[in-house]
Amino acid sequence: MGKATEHEQAKAATHAKPRDWRRSMSDHVAYGLLVYTGLQIFVTVKALSEGTSGVLPYLALIVLVAGIIPALRWFEQRWSGLDDAEAANEAYAPAFKRDITGLWLLAVGLPFLLTGLFKAVLSVF
Secondary structure, three states: OHHHHHHHHHHHHHHOOOOOHHHHHHHHHHHHHHHHHHHHHHHHHHHHHOOOOOOHHHHHHHHHHHHHHHHHHHHHHHHHOOOHHHHOOHHHHHHHHHHHHHHHHHHHHHHHHHHHHHHHHHHHO
16 A cells, blocks of 8 residues: 555656746736735725825825836746746746745835835925
8 A cells, every 4th residue: 555655646746747937926926916915005004093194195005006016017027938848947946936035025025114114204294
């Protein structure tokens, strides 16, 4: 029975579909946009509840969500031009990891950074 399990594992490994960098990046971009938007809304609503009023925070929210789309699409476009052989090439793993790290730092860090900057600007005026 142990040999059957080993055989099944070997068979599954040989038939496993290789990772498609294009699809993986597209998935990360989609999830990153969702996380960014959720964080931006949460952080902006928190800033509104702390006394910031007016239309400016809502306008900033729209601009910031619309502005992040081209940045995240840039990550996706870097990978969408790969042909089928390149999309499965494991040699791209380090570059993919670098881009994913940058994408997630942007998606998670930018809402807090931008809200802090807006709060600082609003406190001056």
